[in-house]
Amino acid sequence: MNPKRKQRLIIVLFIVFGCATAIGLVLVALNENINLFYSPTQIAAGEAPVDARIRAGGMVVEGSVKRNSKTLQVDFQITDFAEKVTMSYVGILPDLFAEGQGIVALGRLNADGVFVADEVLAKHDENYMPPEVAEALEKSGKTKDSMSPAPAY
């Protein structure tokens, strides 16, 4: 390679790696702010601000969903398998909302530690399969998560 091209190659590499380093440092510095939601562990540890609009995400605890028979009020708990957060929501839940499913809620944490949500979004995982396969997996005692290495909430 002639010296002129070599010099230009070095400049190009400098642009790419220089930018990558700069952006990388910024992202590391902003790490916490880029997360879309707080996990129940973070909320239990007091990392989430009280009375500010935040998002909290986790898996809906099995058997924790209590619906009010007269209004659209729903109370449930979410977990990251370490801590639990109680949530209260008034409104229509997305179709994918179910016990054992991941959700992300937007709302405020009140003084009693209850998360009052005004928007609930459903999260789904990266597993796709026909219903028969899901049923067969359930029957054999394996969860769908056995297909993926990490719990998908």
Next chain:
Amino acid sequence: MWSFFHKLGSPRWFYDIGGKWLPWFALAAGILLVTGAVWGLLYAPADYLQGNSYRIIFVHVPAAFLAQSIFMMMAVSGAVGLIWKMKLADMFLKAVAPVGASFTFLALFTGAVWGKPTWGTWWVWDARLTSMLILLFLYFGVMALQAAIEDANVAAKACAVLALVGLVNIPIIKYSVDWWNTLHQPASLKLTEKPTMHPDMLIPLLIMIVGFYCFFAAISIMRTRNEILEREKRTAWVKALVQTGGRNA
């Protein structure tokens, strides 16, 4: 290898060889896209959780793959253009930018349409969606620079630098779902691990992905050839080509 590389740098050679490859890519794209779409939309089983609404994956994933691949190709050709002063690399970069922007828009749009019934929202400012939106703006930036600068060589240089700088965004898009908490789920298709998708759904998806790449190959050859004619219009071979009515004499 170097002789092939230098030949590739010749717009005239690319014009000829591209013209020969074009129909084959177009044919492959047509067959694969029709097969993949019919298989995916009509014959692939419904998902256990999302029912039929997951089927938009057959457009969403290939579009998102291409949106990122095209940007990487632009960065590589930008580097080649800067280092070897290869005109063809500049022309390719200019020709594919709007194509990449279209695929990025398609990925964002199908993602929003998919998000509404499954997540419950069209849009959320999570790391994956936001970094993809930044990619769209990077494409717009390249197109705007190209349009704003009169001199073709200066424009090419500016666009190449922007493409190289924007390259940083690609790993951010890819790993955003692993590095941060996002609403978007992690990838189903990975190079190193078993895909987390049932084979009955995976095969039509792979067909669609290959089909999209062939479609892109055909479109990019067409657009690059147009760009070559535009930029080389003063050369003897283009004049001769025009006189023979466009047939390769």
